[in-house]
Amino acid sequence: MNIVDFLLQHSPALIVAIPLLGAFLTPLVSRLNDKARNIFVILTLGLTTSIVFLLASDVFAGNIHTYAFGSQDLALPIVRILFEVDAMSAFMTIIGTILALVSVIYSWAFIKENTGLDKYYTLILLMTAGMFGMMLTGDMFNFFVFLEITSIASCALIAFWTNKGKAVEAGFKYIVISTIGALFILFAIALLYGQYNALNIATLASVIQFSFLDKIALVLLIAALAMKAGIVPMHMWLPDAYGRAPAPVTIILIGATQASLYGVFRVCFTLYGNTINLTPVSIGWILVLLGLITMLLGVAMALIQSDFKRLIAFSAVAEIGYMFLGVGAGLTVLGNTEMMAAIGSSAMSGGVFHIMNDALDVGLLFLVAGAVYYATRETSLDKLGGLARNMKYTTVFFIIGLLAVSGMPPMNGFASKLLIYESTFQLNPILSIVAILSSIMLLAVFVKVFHSAFLGPALPKFKDVKEVPKSMLIAMGIIASIIIVFGLFPELIVSNIVEPAVNALISYGDYIREVIPTFTGGM
Amino acid sequence: MSMLEPLLETFQTGSGFWNPVVWIVVVIVVFLITYILRGFGNKEYKKGTEQVKSFLSGNPEYEKEKMHIKGSNVYWGFTESLKWFFDILHKMHTGNVSDYILWFVVMMAVLFLLVGLM
Numbered sequence: 001m002n003i004v005d006f007l008l009q010h011s012p013a014l015i016v017a018i019p020l021l022g023a024f025l026t027p028l029v030s031r032l033n034d035k036a037r038n039i040f041v042i043l044t045l046g047l048t049t050s051i052v053f054l055l056a057s058d059v060f061a062g063n064i065h066t067y068a069f070g071s072q073d074l075a076l077p078i079v080r081i082l083f084e085v086d087a088m089s090a091f092m093t094i095i096g097t098i099l100a101l102v103s104v105i106y107s108w109a110f111i112k113e114n115t116g117l118d119k120y121y122t123l124i125l126l127m128t129a130g131m132f133g134m135m136l137t138g139d140m141f142n143f144f145v146f147l148e149i150t151s152i153a154s155c156a157l158i159a160f161w162t163n164k165g166k167a168v169e170a171g172f173k174y175i176v177i178s179t180i181g182a183l184f185i186l187f188a189i190a191l192l193y194g195q196y197n198a199l200n201i202a203t204l205a206s207v208i209q210f211s212f213l214d215k216i217a218l219v220l221l222i223a224a225l226a227m228k229a230g231i232v233p234m235h236m237w238l239p240d241a242y243g244r245a246p247a248p249v250t251i252i253l254i255g256a257t258q259a260s261l262y263g264v265f266r267v268c269f270t271l272y273g274n275t276i277n278l279t280p281v282s283i284g285w286i287l288v289l290l291g292l293i294t295m296l297l298g299v300a301m302a303l304i305q306s307d308f309k310r311l312i313a314f315s316a317v318a319e320i321g322y323m324f325l326g327v328g329a330g331l332t333v334l335g336n337t338e339m340m341a342a343i344g345s346s347a348m349s350g351g352v353f354h355i356m357n358d359a360l361d362v363g364l365l366f367l368v369a370g371a372v373y374y375a376t377r378e379t380s381l382d383k384l385g386g387l388a389r390n391m392k393y394t395t396v397f398f399i400i401g402l403l404a405v406s407g408m409p410p411m412n413g414f415a416s417k418l419l420i421y422e423s424t425f426q427l428n429p430i431l432s433i434v435a436i437l438s439s440i441m442l443l444a445v446f447v448k449v450f451h452s453a454f455l456g457p458a459l460p461k462f463k464d465v466k467e468v469p470k471s472m473l474i475a476m477g478i479i480a481s482i483i484i485v486f487g488l489f490p491e492l493i494v495s496n497i498v499e500p501a502v503n504a505l506i507s508y509g510d511y512i513r514e515v516i517p518t519f520t521g522g523m
Numbered sequence: 524m525s526m527l528e529p530l531l532e533t534f535q536t537g538s539g540f541w542n543p544v545v546w547i548v549v550v551i552v553v554f555l556i557t558y559i560l561r562g563f564g565n566k567e568y569k570k571g572t573e574q575v576k577s578f579l580s581g582n583p584e585y586e587k588e589k590m591h592i593k594g595s596n597v598y599w600g601f602t603e604s605l606k607w608f609f610d611i612l613h614k615m616h617t618g619n620v621s622d623y624i625l626w627f628v629v630m631m632a633v634l635f636l637l638v639g640l641m
Contacts (some may be wrong), residue, residue, distance in 0.1 A: 173620045180624060184631075219638050223631040233626045236616055281637045297612065304602055304609055306595045346537035381594025410543035415534060422536050444598065452594035457587035488543050491534040 011055035012067035012083040023125035030118035056090040084138030087500035106475035127153035151178035170244035181224040188220035202515035210275035228260035242313035247370020273508035287328025294321030326351020350419030364401040406443035415490035
């Protein structure tokens, strides 16, 4: 066995283990000097990224990977933790790893004036490990454990600027919300375990009956994970947390939020895939409705914000609505092969592609907001102005983010939104009308930011403002380049990574059969 | 060419298609035509003269710093006309974590009604 095969075989474990080990080593490396620590963290995440891409390339070729911690014989009913990586998990880990790597590159200059950086980087790596764990695990209880790891690390990072009362308050709110959400998830897992004596997702999915208790567990899981994903009206923690955390932390928080979103989709499509459409009111339509409300209220709240970061945070809420709309539309026709081929798969492709696009677009805008704060120490749009004169590169990155997040051609956001508009129009024209209206409002929101922060006369108080350091520009440049490439070549991305991820969600039978070979149901 | 083919492939959306490369070529052509047309424009323009000064219906021009429209004032008319709606949204966002949990409980109750108990 050569080294590549070895890495591939153990990749599901390594993707979590490397940042986890890195987290514990970071305080030790910090003792050498700051530069060594920064390089160590970037190398740790660089290595993790390589392994993520190695695993993803194999998974996208059609191989589902399972990795057992404990007995290797999957048929034996003994205690073990199983990681199961299908194309959807691989897709999510690609997003997570890009965000994490960009975050630490950006952090190099952004955070260097602060103290406690050994703890900062340790928490970043812990949060990344937790996020990857949520995306790769095939075990419900293990999902809960990783959710907790992510939440605790996130809370500490949101409140990293402890000298700012509002940051501490945001961290407190986040941990209250996360703990209550996690408690209900644990309760739902207990309900399933009590009935089926299993915690493995595939095993549970193969035997789930959709009993009264299963329905309760489904509601608890959807409600708690939707709250963690920032769905309206349970989104209110999100602007607080995103708005107060340091910009490089916010960008990983986006990944952590999307890991919860992934949880909703995994529960609906895989865990309950066989039974989800037995409800009188389709879960798919509930997701669609939540998506619409999230889009509209998110963008409406963004329009009236005067704080740069809170404004982007509300836009991020609106963007989550698109993902719910696209994937929810697919869920409404799950089990109906004809409708799935006609509408469902393209709606889901749009929704899943938008997960990636949202992470990149909103992530870039948060980094720009961080750059503006770094240069001016100001986030109020009432006090900013004329920055395009002094911060040319940052302004270009903002324009790229603005066009991408509002779904303007030829950026990546347009391709995913086009898929959502077209497919949901066939389901019900009102859905696409609301989606287009929200996009227009998003454009208006960011035109307002562009005007008030970057355009206008040079303000005397900002006459000495300079462009941000290179590491921050490189981090923004990486994301901007990916946005442009994804925008220019959408067919390449959709056919190679988005469609396999969508098929993994639709063909939930394959996921179950990887663990329970005798399972005959599922698509 | 075979290397480029996958990149230039038209994006099929199910019921439509989208090709950003063609779109960019069209935009460049339109810009070129616009640039040529601009060349036929008014040649009387003189930079730095009275011509370039703002005309504010005869009102005096303020200092440039005071002319910048701040973030809160952009879309003032729109937000003012929908004040009732934005007031409701403001009332929803109390900033109190107990209310955040309340919304979660309300949402869970609605989902129970829709899924669990029907």
